[in-house]
Amino acid sequence: MRSVGVEEELLLVDSESGEAQALSHAVLARAARDSNGEDDAFESELHRQQLEFATSPHKDMEKLAAEIVQWREQAARHAETLGAAIAALATSPLPVSPTVGTGDRYQWLEEQFGLTTQEQLTCGCHVHVYVESDDEGVAVLDRIRPWLSVLLALSANSPFWQGKDSGYSSYRSRVWGRWPSAGPVDIFGSPVAYHEQIDAMVATGALRDDGMIYFDARLSAAHPTVEVRVADVCLEPSMTVLLAMLVRGLVETAARQWRAGEPPAAVPVTLLRLAGWRAGRSGLDDQLVSPLLMRPVPALTAVESLFEHVRPALEDAGDYDEARSLLSRVLREGNGARIQREILARTGSLRDVVTECVRRTARGV
Template sequence: MRSVGVEEELLLVDRESGEPRALSTAVMAMASRDGGPDDAFEAELHRQQLEFATSPQEGMDDLAREIVQWRKEAAQHAEALGGAVAALATSPLPVSPDVGTGPRYQWLEEQFGLTTQEQLTCGCHVHVFVESDEEGVAVLNRIRPWLSVLLALSANSPFWQGQDTDYHSYRSRVWGRWPSAGPVELFDDAAAYHEQTRAMVATGTLLDKGMVYFDARLSDTYPTVEVRIADVCLEPSVTVLLAMLVRGLVETAARQWRAGEAPEPHSVSLLRLACWRAARSGLEDRLVHPLSMEPAPARSVAEALFDHVRPALEDSGDVETARSLLDRLLRDGNGARVQRAVFERGGSLREIVDECVRRTARGV
């Protein structure tokens, strides 16, 4: 069974005002003093956000426990500093982000200006083991059409700088301002993939391969395919569902490759449109169907994804849990729906943050 790891970026906020607060350095110092693993938490581009990474896990129960554990520990450390953590992909309240002081972050700010300053966005990255770069690139070729569905499922960023954006994932629109972000073309083989990323860095526009921000890429650190398109999920149960679906996609794609099945030949232009529609609609309207590239109701597109990976879910023992979690998500809505529901009931942006803080650390 393929192992899966998850990286989540969390928003650090003031416990009283709900506004993002630059606490990442203090939270990491406190976590280290309390005897936690030195690499449990990492700083991100802005000091108002914090990242954690799980261990590679084969069992989804183990992965779920670890996600909840790190969310709760981050919340406890932040609380001791007068803060809180929220699994929000963007801040509902206005914010002036503080770029980190490290040389990498300072280079980004110098080179990309306002784009860097505005990137206080929190995503969820799912790593799935692959046996080789050749298998990994074959997987990347075959999962491309399905990535927009993952964005719609995870959408959790309807507000930006104090206003409703009319999007369900505005984070993805902000993230798309990086010159290397988004969907990519088909690659003939692993050598072609590596030549493309080498050439991108050689332009001098990117600092290194870590700045190749494809929606899905080969990890430069681990033997994994890294799917990066999703918003950080409000509920940990949705993160677990996302991990199940991504592992299912990777396994399904690898099987197709071994069977000699060609990937869908959709152009990058069509894939960009599908991602835009997923960001705009979330689960509330029509999406672009990954196979026909034509409009279809969000629920039917989500069901198409589930049907596509069902054999892999059955073989990993995840099919019943994934079915239950997807049904709950389609019934109750993603983070964007939760946020808007609070606002439509007459709640303030501050109350949205409160509700999201409450949901962030609860169990699966």
């Protein structure tokens, strides 16, 4: 059984207006004071309107779910003392002027990348899954490539940008793609080739260090994990758990294929980019690019093909029934993007969208 950990980026918003607020330093100080400096789950992010937390690794998905709820609730409590709230939104529905953090790294990014850095107020979800070695990890990266766009479509939770409907289900993915190191990658074939490519990228001088390797999925530099970074932060905790189940299933399935001598699908990066664009555009509400055929199919077909692909791994991990239930719910009720648009259609107010999403963030429905 592989362990799984999750990193989530959350939006800090004003409790009354719903507008994003640059309060991360104050929230972090409050969290440190309340825990006597012993709680290091929370971290700052690129913009001061964001707050990040990371869970411990878990093999039991119930424990992972409980920790996600725990940190979301604690973040909400710390923010509340400052007249703010947290929202698991991948972009701010309301207009915002993002404030870049004060650290040396963030200042370097702003100097080097200008408007790209200033506009990167986006919140993602990163799923870490244990791998035994770099050999296994790179083999996994090579084999999960075609499936990552479906994870993006499922998690899509950013339809609004600067007070307007972007026309996308995940506009975060379009903004994030402005980084020169972001997106899908070629097949590496070996750890040596993987690390040589990263070294070559850093050597161009365009990147500060290997922490700026923003691939859709990569080997973690800090943990023995594959880190899948393609998803929007999910509106409700249960959706994050579903994402973690599917990612663990993908990693285990890919590792089994590698051990069985099955080669990775030779899908070119050009097609993976188009599949990612379509997933960001459509979410679950239109066609997606089939990971198997690289042709347009209904979103339901693409999602079901992913589920069947990882089904043996889900069954072996004891995740199948819960994953099936959670997936049925998101297909029936919609992902975060659809929910946000339905709230706007019902209320006519982006402020009400934020208010309802704040309510759903800690415990869902």
